[in-house]
Amino acid sequence: MSTIAPIKVSNRGVPLIDGIDKVTGRARYTADLDHADALIGRIFRSPVSHGEIVRLDVSKARALAGVVAVVTGQDCPHTYGVLPVAMNEYPLARDRVRYRGEPIAAVAALDAETAARAIDLIELEVRELPAYYTAAASLAPDAVPLHANKPGNLEREVHHDFGDVPAGFAAADIVREARFSCAEVNHAQIEPHACLADYDPLSGRLQMQSVSQVGYYLHLMLARCLEMETSRIRVIKPFIGGGFGARVEVLNFEIITALLARAASGKVLMQLTREENFLTHRARPQTDIRLKLGMRRDGRITGCECEVVQRGGAYAGYGIVTILYAGALLQGIYDIPAIKYDGYRVYTNSPPCGAMRGHGSVNSRHAFECLLDRTARELKLDPFTVRRVNLLHAPTRTMNDLMVNSCGLAECLEKVESASRWRERIGTLPSGKGLGMACSHYVSGAAKPIHWTGEPHAVVNVKLDFDGGVTALTGAADIGQGSSTMVAIAVAETLGIALERIRVISGDSALTPKDNGAYSSRITFMVGNAAIDAAKRVKSILAEAAANKLEARPEDIECVGETFRVGAEGQASLPFADVVKAALVDRGPITVSGTFTCPPEAQGGKHRGGAVGSTMGFSYAAQVVEVSVDEATGKVTVDKVWTALDCGHAINPLAVQGQIEGSVWMGMGQALSEETHYINGLPAHASLLEYHVPTIAESPPIEVAIVESNDPFGPFGAKEASEGALAGFPPAVINAVANAIDIDLDELPATPDRIVDALVERRRQRRVAAARKAAS
């Protein structure tokens, strides 16, 4: 018996449990669901950036044959949003529109052509108001407030001051200051937004299938906006074609479609065009940063002062959280004695921004890692050296009261330094070629949930029945990152059974326990821990049943290779399915709940906004980027990337690698080619041809090293792996450009025109300097 091999599923690298559905085309995304009997929904949007609605007449649209329902702002007097304190947005505008493309009315018709014609028949009269497309214009003293309760168009200002910053600067050998500007970028997930709402007037029930990353938020907002009991609503997650934060917030089209379904007493399919996706983006805001660093000759940072202004768009959304993250995550990666942060989130007449991969941290990290390099360069310090002398050592608490329980950044630095042969190559590359590096980090789930209900932060149910299968039920939304596979591995590993015995059912409010959703990289850490907890409870039930059968004590029972026996060398044994049957005797089918909760000491400081940034575990990443810069065209080509990320423990190394590659590459898009452009509020970027997501042709090889610092609280020691590496890419590439052509670029993305402008400006300055010298 002792020859039975133990089953090892964690840390091994397995394909996604739903991968076969994806490669065969069987996977059903929202638009693929059966909608033969559904009406087609369409949205009428504001043609102006800012204005008062004087007259809205939908009577002709309503009268068109084939139109079943029309809804306007009059049909929903309730605001929605993500933060209970900042819900200032109506699903359909009432009285006032604040950005071009804001929904005003919607129709449901028998087919798409009729819906489109009905939209054309809607009459709108607007009294236009001055519109503001930059934070500076919105903040001007005479600007009309977008929201009556926010004079000055300042949504939120944050002032955090930790340590003695003036003393820090006084202790420095040099103090340097720079300004950075990062363009607005979008998620551009490949699946366009869609939802299928089904309202049954006979039972008064609503079923919603949608692309949401957080079905629970959607459930709450549907109940609020439709004035329905939550018990009459069912939210189901089909396959989801990517999220990256785009679908964390409840989106206006989801509520609009539910309103249409109720008004039509039936089923409505809403599919947004790619252009409409850009109007509904909720992504990373355009950001201006002023950063000041003090440094001693040995590279030690003595103080940091950072001012961030975010162009937030027309409504609150996640804005308060974003502006808080931008300051909070200046901490938790280096040991800095004093940090002052001033953040300003500003309302503007553009589509509302929200959460995007690396939420809030990316642009601040970019500025920091760039200025850190420039300051170190003046002191003739190597980029690796300056980071090493400032490393944070775990376990510790930061000045803003964030817990740091594990940190493998030192090892990440070693990995990328040696893999890129940095020491041999830096300074020896030909002109136009450069190496740059940077570090970054991110939270493994926000330790304090947004909706504080007193419940555990994650719950997973595990079910055993006569069939001998193990079913894990989770509300966590797998959006392609492989979270359902992670749950299956956590349960299989804990029980010592084969992955094939596990079935995961996810994201259906009628079946699965509530989950706070796919955001802030919380699922592996929180849901993983809850899954392990549930599996442990199942294990003890099975051990007891096996002990009864084998006439032994439960503590002596071992399950190896799906076989239960007494002790490691036990002779008598029982197969897994027989033990499940034994466990069901008298009690019937079994469902147990496993939970996970972040303790209060992990939930951040007591200062205002102190919860944001708090987490049980930070991931850490370092990367080296090699570039070629063409000085004639200004084109930057990334030749190679070396990345190392400390994810604590790789539950599924294959998925961890995939997440790291994907996040690094998304950082490349922001660094080199992606940005939005508005012309009087009209998006000029609203297609995948104009918004330049990198294609396979210009995407570099990415070498990944996984570092396992074994977090004391993570599931099997794991932390997040999906976001931490993104923020390091833009500064690494800008530092590499500086290395290649000696230009320090202050703007993102580093498009050819910006590079050429910088080169032209340098030539001009050199000419001026030469002329002055000649004159003197």
Add this chain to the structure above:
Amino acid sequence: MQKDHPQPGKRLLRSKVNGRWREDAVAENQLLVDYLREVVRLTGVKIGCDGGECGACTVLLDGEAVPSCITLAIRCDGRAIETIEGLARHGRLDRLQRAFHERLGTQCGFCTPGMIMAAEGLLRRNPRPTEPEIRTALSGNLCRCTGYVKIIESVKAAAEMAP
């Protein structure tokens, strides 16, 4: 269309979809992607953009990869159309499907059917493509999850397998 309005004429489309001949009356302006998704119910063919931007709708037309969202259905008369649903045969994954599954060439999976069909078109005309040839052949297919690293690995691995 529910009201008096000029209706596009319909024509008979006879085509071989995933190995089976079929006949349907289709509007002259119907796009191939809509025909495949709404009429034949092959929803593995995806729509990711407003036309010709992303490649998620890629199918094979007489063995050649085309974006079905900018192809008129009626242009496929008498021709063979292959979609992702036609690749797995006799309960076995096709080599590209196996490679994309095992090597995580798919994450969210939405671009995957189009990506695999574009790669299938490449391998049929060029069974041993170089990496630059793979990059060129797939440059019309956008993926937002993988950074393309494991997609290139998957196509290379599939090329190594017997068809």
